[in-house]
Amino acid sequence: MKARHVLGILSLAALFAVSAPWASYAEEAAKNGGSPINMELQQLDAEAKLANEQAYVVPDTLLAAFEEASKQYKVPRDLLIAMGWNESRLSNHEGLPSFENGYGIMNLVSNPVKQTLEKASQLSGLDVNLLKSDDKSNIMGAAALLAEFQKTANPGFRESPNLSDWSNAIKMYLGSENDELNVSYLQQVLGTSKLFIPSGNKVTIKNEIVISALAGKPVVKPIWKAAHPTNYATGNRGRGTITHLVIHVMQGTYAGSISWAQQKHDGPSAAHYYVRSSDGEITQMVKDKDIAYHARSANSYTIGIEHEGYVSDPKKWFTSTMYNQSAKLAALMCYTYGIPVDRSHIKGHSEYPNQTHTDPGSGWDWTTYMRYVKAWYAEYQK
Ligand SMILES: [Zn+2]
Incomplete structure (x- = not known):
């Protein structure tokens, strides 16, 4: 078993040496002034610009x-x-x-x-x-x-x-x-x-400040603001134990939700990440290894990502910029913890068993979101 595993790694290394994917990436990037080339992201950018023309x-x-x-x-x-x-x-x-x-x-x-x-x-x-x-x-x-x-x-x-x-x-x-x-x-x-x-x-x-999907590398730098310790449990999770993502909609504002998670109150609640509608700013409040209280029985194996806005008003809140920035984060989580990039592992809050919430609702554009996640995941793999 062990020997085969070593052989596997060796043959994989040989494959990389021949096809050298990072070399072709570097060549392509050089031709384009350093920007990553991803046709899917270019297409999503064009669509976002069209959507933003509505005021x-x-x-x-x-x-x-x-x-x-x-x-x-x-x-x-x-x-x-x-x-x-x-x-x-x-x-x-x-x-x-x-x-x-x-x-x-x-x-x-x-x-x-x-x-x-x-x-x-x-x-x-x-x-x-x-x-x-x-x-x-x-x-x-x-x-x-x-x-x-x-x-x-x-x-x-x-x-x-x-x-x-x-x-x-x-x-x-x-x-x-x-x-x-x-x-x-x-x-x-x-x-x-x-x-x-x-x-x-x-x-x-x-309606929104559009941040081009192509602006910069898929870097995610959340602002850290710790949740109140009553809103999560300390854990020791990582690759293999974090296996799914939960997509939430706040039914409220970004600032209001962060403020709420910073306080102690009845019905403890916090997610790991919070994403803002207007510009996709991300705040992290619970460490990935810890268990945030956001999806009841699904808490132990998931990371929760909250999105600013209301289920009933998707057009005004779910901006292409928010989808884009959240997707960068989701793709990074998948890449870091080995979570498959599919709809069986990236699910809405209401799609987990025994939940009372309806978010992210029918207005959440899963097709666009998953296109962004897959496009960014491809960038992380380069
Ligand atoms: Zn939720």
């Missing part, structure tokens, strides 16, 4: 609600729109709460560790149920909150249309104990306002 126009009724709340609480209209875009992509999810029990376009939250819904009700005098279900009230409540945060953070502050003058209030709206996360949230909100395209009385928002 979102804020509906008139919502625009009027943002304008009214802006006048009432002297919070810039475009700040409110940018916040709403970040929290919900301007969707009320037909009254269904986010994973953290947040409601409406502005994701006013009511849970044991965060009560922006109750606070908004106190400040605006609007009933909690109205704040949950009525778009106009929900936006009004959020404006009241932001005005209050601004007063607390900057006493003596006067009105300013400049969004960056609201930095502290924006950070307080997320309200994470981790200021790095608050700053990251702030940058997203300010970044969103730069995606606005002025067009008469309309506000149009570009």
Whole structure:
């Protein structure tokens, strides 16, 4: 057995010496100014550019609600729109709460560790149920909150249309104990306002920042933010014991989900990785070797990858950039731990046994995602 194994390695080495795949790769790369050549990735790039040409126009009724709340609480209209875009992509999810029990376009939250819904009700005098279900009230409540945060953070502050003058209030709206996360949230909100395209009385928002699949090598460098130790179990896993990937959708925002996993709470939960919709930024919160609590009975043998957004709103959240960056990560996991790159080993949360969640839902584009994963896997193998 052993001798045959050695022979196998020798003949494999001989094969490599003859065909020398890395030499042909290097030659090809040199011809192309150093970029990897992968026809599949070039094709995916072209498709992503086409998809990105669609921009979102804020509906008139919502625009009027943002304008009214802006006048009432002297919070810039475009700040409110940018916040709403970040929290919900301007969707009320037909009254269904986010994973953290947040409601409406502005994701006013009511849970044991965060009560922006109750606070908004106190400040605006609007009933909690109205704040949950009525778009106009929900936006009004959020404006009241932001005005209050601004007063607390900057006493003596006067009105300013400049969004960056609201930095502290924006950070307080997320309200994470981790200021790095608050700053990251702030940058997203300010970044969103730069995606606005002025067009008469309309506000149009570009849907995503497309990062070319061909830009750079398949490097994945997640930001590390540790989950609270109650949200995972220490393990000693690796090749052979990590055998599957679980694809999740957060039913909430990137910043909100990271903040949640950093805290201790009932129903412990965290995934290993979190991917952002707008630009595919990745945060790792649990080490691969450890067992994150994300998919019940499947936790012990899987790595969980969470994606920002909502199952009900795939077009606005599942950007080609997020698919691309997540696929780089998934391909790296497959390459590192010897996981086969197929749909029996890379599955959605709802496809594992005995799960109650429906993510990633029918809007998750498995065909595109698996094309990206396979294309990146081929790059790792070079
Ligand atoms: Zn899930």
